[in-house]
Amino acid sequence: MRRARTLGIVAVVLLASLLGACTRPPQVEEPERTLEIGATGEPAGLDMITVSGAGTPFVLLYNVYETLVKLDGEGNIDPLLASEWTMSEDNTVYTFTLDKGARFASGTDVTAEAVVASFERNRSEAATDQIMGKWQVVDTIEAVDEDTVEITLSQASNQWLYEMTGPAGIVTDPTGDADLNTTPAGSGPYEFAAWEEGSAIELVANDGYWGTPPRFDSVTFRYYADPNAMNTAMLSGQLDIISNLTVPQAIEQFADETAYTVHEGTTDGEVVLGFNHRTPALQDLRVRQAINHAIDREALIDAAWGGKGTLIGSMVPPTDPWYEDLSDTYPYDPEKAKALLAEAGMASGLSLRLRVPNLPYGPPAGRFIAAQLEEVGIDVVLDELEFPARWLDLVYTKFDYDMTIVAHVEPRDLEAFANPDYYWGYDNPEFQRLIEEADAGSPEEQVTKLQEAARLLADDAAADWLFLLPNIIVTTPDISGIQANQVSLAFDLTTIAARS
Known part of the structure; x- marks a missing residue:
């Protein structure tokens, strides 16, 4: 970028000196503005509705694809394709007025019918389970007129509009016939x-x-x-x-x-030591607690991430309204870890597969954790997987792992633990109830219920939250x-x- 501008300036100076007697200034072509x-974290594919992973929206969201509403740098919801929106008194009917100037790159107008077609696709069986889950609370999607979209929820939801600022809310051009x-x-x-x-x-x-x-x-x-x-x-x-x-x-x-x-x-990127709750040994709370006690997370941040990062104790970053500091729920205590393993009848002979993506934090964190778990008697088989394809196939899709490490960067993703079919296989009816009540309640109830849910996750050692990415x-x-x-x-x- 800097070289292009410098060359452009030199060209202007040379032309001016050679043609100084001319009354009309020479036309100088503007240098291309490149970035x-x-x-x-390269994408696994370019259709963020049908392809999992954060790599696709990182490049395309707000740049190529737009949503009715978007998040600003402070996490506030602002207009984008919708110039304004209203909610019914019971917070179940959303009416969006589209910006009359909005057009697709093809030149076609962004109409209510186009929005409806996109949203119906976004909640169809073609979508990933994660995307479909964000639409479960929606009953109907209708075009009232050319510029107005009405969406009716089956119940009030504090989370739904927020979800529409992300991949689940993208609007695609219905006139395109190419593979998205x-x-x-x-x-x-x-x-x-x-x-x-x-x-x-x-x-x-x-x-x-x-x-x-x-x-x-x-x-x-x-x-x-x-x-x-x-x-x-x-x-x-x-x-x-x-x-x-x-x-x-x-x-x-x-x-x-x-x-x-x-x-x-x-960031919202919780680096999680995830447990496969389908693994028999990890169904024992004492084993999960032992793993949490066995890992010195402060030393891990120093060793694997240059001392940068924030300790967290559940799936909630400090920027969320329901954040509480739960980072000391399971302090580093290898002797306590050994005692818990003995109590569970696994003082020796426990072997777990730790499959990590070959992302920058994965291998160094994996090696550190393997060494610490071996100190308390857990044999760790460490396997580095190519990301995204290999990790998504074996860990995310086939559940072929015992433990893994990955950064979950989706905003406000505490509710991911409420889906028993998600790759962790965590199935806790009490947690699921709290998530449902938080979403349907008042904003004050949402904060209270989600704080309770976060504490439940921490106490249940549903995972080990290693640190929050800077x-x-x-x-x-x-x-x-x-x-x-x-x-x-x-x-x-x-x-x-x-x-x-």
């Missing part, structure tokens, strides 16, 4: 251009965008399996942004403020508009610009 972003898993079609400021699998995804400006024009002609997300290679690319001037520094130990490499700007914030973004100094906190699944390009 190069380093990233990890290979050719996304939305209304956002950028259009999908190309995907070189294993390497990069390129977006190009939607020149007919109905909102604020995109600030770049093209944006490329470049994927790095080795985070050190991404840092090297940034240091050598090949990147404008590291979207999340996944080797926090390397932050000092970017200490020169004349060359780099470091933005530090928080959000560390590195940019060149000319980049502005970076959102320090990653509170949605999107890497939102609409706020980012390059200073001239």
